[in-house]
Amino acid sequence: MIRPDQLLCPSPAGLYCPPGDFYIDPVRPVDRAVITHGHADHARAGHGTVLATPETLAIMAVRYGEEFTARRQSLGYGETTTINGVEVSFAPAGHVLGSAQAITTWKGMTIVCTGDYKRREDPTCPPFEPIPCHVFISEATFGLPVFVHPDTRGEIAKLLGSVQHNPDRAHLVGAYALGKAQRIITLLRLMGYDQPIYIHGALQRLCDLYEEHGVDLGELRPATIDAKDGPDGKKGGKQDFAGQVIIAPPSAIQDKWARRFPDPLPAFASGWMRVRQRARQRGVELPLIISDHADWTELTDTITEVNPEELWVTHGREEALVRWASLKGLKARPLSLVGYEDENE
Amino acid sequence: MQRFADLLDRLILTPSRNGKLRLMEDYFRAVPDPERGWAVAAITRDLDIRSVKPAMLREMTAERVDAELFALSYDYVGDLGETISLIWPGKRGANYQVSLTEVVETLNAMSRTEARGTVATWLDALDPTARWALIKLITGGLRIGVGARLVKQALANFGGKPIQDIEELWHGLAPPYTALFQWLEGKADKPENAMKAPFRPVMLAHAIEEADKPRIDLSENAFEWKWDGIRVQAVAEGGQTRLYSRTGDDISNAFPDLVESMEFDAAIDGELLVYDPAEPPFAVRPFNDLQQRLNRKTVTKAMLADYPAFIRAYDLLWHDGQDLRGLPFEERRALLERFIDTEKPARFDLSPTVSVKSWEHLAELRANPPLDAIEGLMLKKRSSVYVPGRPRGEWWKWKRQPFLIDAVLMYAQRGHGKRSSYYSDYTFGCWRQDENGTDELVPVGKAYHGFTDEELKRIDRYVRNNTIDRFGPVRSVRASKEEGLVLEIAFEGLARSKRHKSGVSMRFPRISRLRWDKPAADADRLETLEAMIPD
Numbered sequence: 001m002i003r004p005d006q007l008l009c010p011s012p013a014g015l016y017c018p019p020g021d022f023y024i025d026p027v028r029p030v031d032r033a034v035i036t037h038g039h040a041d042h043a044r045a046g047h048g049t050v051l052a053t054p055e056t057l058a059i060m061a062v063r064y065g066e067e068f069t070a071r072r073q074s075l076g077y078g079e080t081t082t083i084n085g086v087e088v089s090f091a092p093a094g095h096v097l098g099s100a101q102a103i104t105t106w107k108g109m110t111i112v113c114t115g116d117y118k119r120r121e122d123p124t125c126p127p128f129e130p131i132p133c134h135v136f137i138s139e140a141t142f143g144l145p146v147f148v149h150p151d152t153r154g155e156i157a158k159l160l161g162s163v164q165h166n167p168d169r170a171h172l173v174g175a176y177a178l179g180k181a182q183r184i185i186t187l188l189r190l191m192g193y194d195q196p197i198y199i200h201g202a203l204q205r206l207c208d209l210y211e212e213h214g215v216d217l218g219e220l221r222p223a224t225i226d227a228k229d230g231p232d233g234k235k236g237g238k239q240d241f242a243g244q245v246i247i248a249p250p251s252a253i254q255d256k257w258a259r260r261f262p263d264p265l266p267a268f269a270s271g272w273m274r275v276r277q278r279a280r281q282r283g284v285e286l287p288l289i290i291s292d293h294a295d296w297t298e299l300t301d302t303i304t305e306v307n308p309e310e311l312w313v314t315h316g317r318e319e320a321l322v323r324w325a326s327l328k329g330l331k332a333r334p335l336s337l338v339g340y341e342d343e344n345e
Numbered sequence: 346m347q348r349f350a351d352l353l354d355r356l357i358l359t360p361s362r363n364g365k366l367r368l369m370e371d372y373f374r375a376v377p378d379p380e381r382g383w384a385v386a387a388i389t390r391d392l393d394i395r396s397v398k399p400a401m402l403r404e405m406t407a408e409r410v411d412a413e414l415f416a417l418s419y420d421y422v423g424d425l426g427e428t429i430s431l432i433w434p435g436k437r438g439a440n441y442q443v444s445l446t447e448v449v450e451t452l453n454a455m456s457r458t459e460a461r462g463t464v465a466t467w468l469d470a471l472d473p474t475a476r477w478a479l480i481k482l483i484t485g486g487l488r489i490g491v492g493a494r495l496v497k498q499a500l501a502n503f504g505g506k507p508i509q510d511i512e513e514l515w516h517g518l519a520p521p522y523t524a525l526f527q528w529l530e531g532k533a534d535k536p537e538n539a540m541k542a543p544f545r546p547v548m549l550a551h552a553i554e555e556a557d558k559p560r561i562d563l564s565e566n567a568f569e570w571k572w573d574g575i576r577v578q579a580v581a582e583g584g585q586t587r588l589y590s591r592t593g594d595d596i597s598n599a600f601p602d603l604v605e606s607m608e609f610d611a612a613i614d615g616e617l618l619v620y621d622p623a624e625p626p627f628a629v630r631p632f633n634d635l636q637q638r639l640n641r642k643t644v645t646k647a648m649l650a651d652y653p654a655f656i657r658a659y660d661l662l663w664h665d666g667q668d669l670r671g672l673p674f675e676e677r678r679a680l681l682e683r684f685i686d687t688e689k690p691a692r693f694d695l696s697p698t699v700s701v702k703s704w705e706h707l708a709e710l711r712a713n714p715p716l717d718a719i720e721g722l723m724l725k726k727r728s729s730v731y732v733p734g735r736p737r738g739e740w741w742k743w744k745r746q747p748f749l750i751d752a753v754l755m756y757a758q759r760g761h762g763k764r765s766s767y768y769s770d771y772t773f774g775c776w777r778q779d780e781n782g783t784d785e786l787v788p789v790g791k792a793y794h795g796f797t798d799e800e801l802k803r804i805d806r807y808v809r810n811n812t813i814d815r816f817g818p819v820r821s822v823r824a825s826k827e828e829g830l831v832l833e834i835a836f837e838g839l840a841r842s843k844r845h846k847s848g849v850s851m852r853f854p855r856i857s858r859l860r861w862d863k864p865a866a867d868a869d870r871l872e873t874l875e876a877m878i879p880d
Contacts, residue, residue, distance in 0.1 A: 254766055
């Protein structure tokens with residue numbers, strides 16, 4: 001059988017498939033790209049052909065405009081296509097709407113590239129599906145044993161409890177515009193929060209897109225002071241935001257934008273909030289440890305469950321996961337790909 | 346442990362003082378004795394707990410976690426206690442949640458080896474936040490940004506009592522403060538402070554504003570210099586000696602030279618100062634010399650020799666079993682003079698009175714005090730009885746004019762809490778010549794108050810529009826001869842400093858005016874500042 005790096009190998013532009021002549025999540029414009037999901041560090045504009053799930057293609061069109069690529073090729077979960085003799089298919093990754101693991105097979109060799117993934121509850125996308133393979137390429141954003149995220153609903157309950165205890169303060173929840181924001185909203189709804197939720201302008205189009213794809217977000221309102229419908233149904237005033245939940249990109253919750261709200265209480269939904277000092281440095285008063293990436297337990301359980309012959313580790317804290325694999329007697333290597341960002345930073 | 350852990354966790358992340366007070370008050374309401382008392386002691390650092398060395402926790406962790414994975418994690422998290430709390434593999438089935446009370450009570454009764462096993466069992470069952478709190482507690486480093494004074498204020502709010510009452514009682518109480526809580530909840534009488542040499546909450550003065558002057562009758566007042574040291578209370582009773590700060594913290598350990606000399610039965614209110622050992626007593630040294638001796642647990646022999654301390658006495662509160670606080674100031678002063686004269690305590694002298702004829706005379710004395718160590722004048726109504734706090738119209742202070750310089754804004758940093766969306770902490774600099782003979786700005790200080798909300802908005806806008814570089818929460822702003830914002834800085838004093846690039850450090854710098862009109866090239870030079878340093 002062929003060697004795995006004959007099918008996929010790291011290159012400056014990203015993970016490259018020589019026989020298929022395509023890249024997975026390339027960081028610079030290429031002729032043919034396979035895109036796992038719509039986050040900006042994975043999905044960039046300017047490729048010749050983009051192969052992705054229909055949801056990811058729609059997200060890219062919203063973010064970059066309809067001209068984001070010369071040609072689009074849509075492939076649903078479970079469907080297979082062939083590129084220059086290499087079979088390519090997608091399986092759900094459970095990361096955000098449309099997120100997929102890219103499965104490539106050639107001459108009997110199967111490699112699964114997870115893109116980003118998680119194993120926890122997310123009402124906005126289908127759950128991660130383990131696929132048997134020879135080589136499993138796992139992300140490692142939270143690849144350190146200190147990252148064991150607590151129960152997600154418990155974190156949402158913390159937010160609801162804080163809203164109840166601080167009815168005079170506007171709760172500003174920093175959440176990544178694609179995926180995290182909509183997940184927080186749907187979880188709030190599942191836990192019985194039926195008030196209108198206010199959103200920063202940067203979230204509007206992506207929330208609309210989620211709604212179009214059947215994700216029910218409940219009543220959303222723009223978080224602008226002069227909005228026609230304030231929380232009391234009249235023209236919105238500053239005090240009307242007291243005790244309300246407002247969702248915004250992380251950069252906005254501590255910036256000038258936040259000044260419009262009464263005594264804002266900065267919250268931030270991210271796996272990084274596990275480290276107290278990071279929360280403190282950012283001035284976050286209510287850290288919510290909620291991530292769209294697998295934590296240490298999810299990573300190691302998933303690798304054990306998939307049980308590949310070889311593990312490749314990419315973006316994040318690669319060394320620790322490689323060390324863990326070697327302690328388990330599993331062959332592992334870091335890919336050291338560049339150009340991928342840590343969640344929300 | 347969970348409730349205590351949640352309290353610490355919230356306190357750390359809550360920037361506002363009122364928010365912290367509310368968290369503590371809620372905790373006192375929700376948590377029974379003795380646990381809430383142990384929590385108080387833990388935060389005020391009055392908790393005597395068998396400490397567990399960080400190295401031992403590290404060893405215990407090494408038995409459970411791969412060394413390389415631990416090293417990578419510690420490297421990332423940066424704090425040993427937090428790393429261990431996060432990486433400790435909880436034991437399935439371990440569900441015994443140890444309480445704060447049990448930690449305090451059992452740990453002190455154990456040997457080191459026993460403690461090791463017990464702490465491990467506790468860690469097995471706790472969640473990461475509770476583990477973190479336990480580790481912080483037993484390694485003795487809470488560092489949560491809450492001082493003893495704030496805890497006392499929270500206790501006062503909780504019981505609806507004046508904070509002076511708590512301060513007065515404090516040193517007679519011991520953890521877990523059950524009698525205190527009983528009283529605060531109205532279930533028992535105020536606990537008697539049976540301790541010898543107790544603290545008596547201090548009387549403070551109001552600053553004189555222009556509008557106050559017509560209401561002050563100079564003929565009713567006595568006058569003294571306002572000395573630039575720290576206000577203290579020296580109490581000796583039946584061989585027990587204590588030196589208290591103005592908030593009732595016991596600072597005896599830092600001043601053994603002074604405390605040893607207290608061979609009397611009295612409570613003296615005065616100013617703690619440092620004198621020049623080469624001169625006849627007591628030639629007062631500048632505040633910077635006193636600073637060498639502050640905030641130390643122990644002092645070296647060299648410190649005692651180079652910076653000997655003494656007290657310049659202002660008032661006599663208690664003497665030979667008699668509480669004198671109900672007497673008028675005039676009478677207390679006479680008793681104080683007689684006390685100093687007859688007892689001749691080695692490290693004490695009398696704060697001299699000053700005779701003042703008129704407001705003009707007072708203003709002249711204020712502008713030209715005879716010594717650097719004087720920071721203004723005190724006016725005390727001769728009829729004033731000694732009451733804690735800041736009673737209106739009894740005592741006044743008139744501080745000398747602050748020093749003023751014009752400096753150029755160099756860096757701005759984001760504030761905290763309410764001001765976190767504003768660049769509100771400013772580093773400013775003065776001109777000096779670099780080795781090539783060209784002028785450069787060198788930072789001379791940092792200020793984060795003294796401006797109005799409107800002014801803050803304007804500076805914030807200026808910073809955003811003139812940023813040339815960013816380092817995390819800090820922005821570097823345009824500052825050259827041609828461009829730059831000049832800030833008029835007021836400060837109380839200046840000292841030489843090896844830690845600052847400029848070689849000077851300012852006391853209480855704040856922004857007194859924004860000089861939008863002034864060209865940056867006309868800001869002050871470092872030499873101007875150097876000339877202000879007292880020798």
